[in-house]
Amino acid sequence: MASANRGIPNWKAVQAAQHRRQLVNRIILTVVSSLILLIFLYPVYFWVTASLRPTREIFSLPPPLALYEPTGSYWSVVIGGRSYNEVIREVAGANAGTGGGGTSGYYVIPFLQTSMIVGGISTAIVILIATPTAYALSRFQPRGKQNLVFFILSTRFTPAVTAVLPLFLLYKDLNWIDTYHGLILAHTVINLPIAILLMKSFFDDIPQDLDEAAMVDGCTRFGAFRRIVIRYVAPGMAAAAVLCLIFSWNEFLFTLYLTRSEIRTIPVAMSTFDSSSGGTEWGFLAAAGSAAMIPVFIFILFVQRHLVRGLTMGAVRG
Numbered sequence: 246m247a248s249a250n251r252g253i254p255n256w257k258a259v260q261a262a263q264h265r266r267q268l269v270n271r272i273i274l275t276v277v278s279s280l281i282l283l284i285f286l287y288p289v290y291f292w293v294t295a296s297l298r299p300t301r302e303i304f305s306l307p308p309p310l311a312l313y314e315p316t317g318s319y320w321s322v323v324i325g326g327r328s329y330n331e332v333i334r335e336v337a338g339a340n341a342g343t344g345g346g347g348t349s350g351y352y353v354i355p356f357l358q359t360s361m362i363v364g365g366i367s368t369a370i371v372i373l374i375a376t377p378t379a380y381a382l383s384r385f386q387p388r389g390k391q392n393l394v395f396f397i398l399s400t401r402f403t404p405a406v407t408a409v410l411p412l413f414l415l416y417k418d419l420n421w422i423d424t425y426h427g428l429i430l431a432h433t434v435i436n437l438p439i440a441i442l443l444m445k446s447f448f449d450d451i452p453q454d455l456d457e458a459a460m461v462d463g464c465t466r467f468g469a470f471r472r473i474v475i476r477y478v479a480p481g482m483a484a485a486a487v488l489c490l491i492f493s494w495n496e497f498l499f500t501l502y503l504t505r506s507e508i509r510t511i512p513v514a515m516s517t518f519d520s521s522s523g524g525t526e527w528g529f530l531a532a533a534g535s536a537a538m539i540p541v542f543i544f545i546l547f548v549q550r551h552l553v554r555g556l557t558m559g560a561v562r563g
Contacts, residue, residue: 289538296320296532303527319532322351333526351529353536356514361540362425363510364493367432371440371489372482374433379444380470384453394445400438405498413502423505431499436489443488447481448474483548494541511537 295303297315321327329351382394412431413422421427451474459469497512504513515533518526 292531293535295527296323296535298528300528303531319351319528320536323353323529323532323536326352326354351518351526351533353511353514353533356509356511357536357540359508360494360510360537363428363432364490367429367436367493368486368489370429370433371436372486375437375440375444375485376475376478376482377470379441380448380474382441382445383448384456394442397438397441405435409498409502412499416503422503423507425508428500428503428508428510431503432493432496435496435499436492439492440485440489443485444478444481447478447485451477487545487548490544491541494537 291308294312296319297312297317299314299316302309302314318327318332322329322332382390387393416422416427419427421430455473455477456466456469459473460466464472494510495512496510497516500510500513501516504510511533515530515537518530518533
């Protein structure tokens, strides 16, 4: 009898061993994930804290993790319009010179407003056009559909530098240089292909039975699209909108060539803050760069409920 019991496995011991392995795996996964997250977040942390440090602390080695003497002087110029000369004497001393931003060029609120106008309107136009276009490409089978999809995709293969000169000459003839509608149109054309392809993949994940059931109940094709299908693809629309806004917000080359001084987005404006003659004032640049992240971050907070599901969309299958 005793020999028979010795042959029976101790299930409690086996279960305890499994729990220990699972705990160790979770700890390892947590540690590795935390390290990866730290690697990605530390540059952002350094950039934001650099906008709050006096000049002597920004490049101190080893870089301090804590803010010993935080200052809001850079921010008072970047978003408050405070006098540059007054602030530079305060944070860098009397020996500081005039950097790339000049004496007033670090004030970025007008450039942020331009970026929000261009990015917001172009993103809205892209979503309005891309959504029905992607639905049609997903649900219908026109002749040459694959060629059309490949053509849309191929526009993303073209380097921007090959298109910017012809576009500049066209805009010059139309007197669209340094205009909001010209810049919005350029950003719309840039983001439209990727939005169409992304939205098409979302529509492909939604069963066509939903459309057919709605049309059996009396809806038209457009009614089924507007009342039924669009609700399921809303997370995908949020994901596409976030990507389009980020692409528009960070776009540099087209904006550089199609604007002069009246209309400039924040990336182009910040490129003028650095000069070989005056030097780089990293505190002001850090404050301007941190301010440039805030509007996109707020937008993502508003759509995050849909964004997570949109980025992982694909669980619904026909």
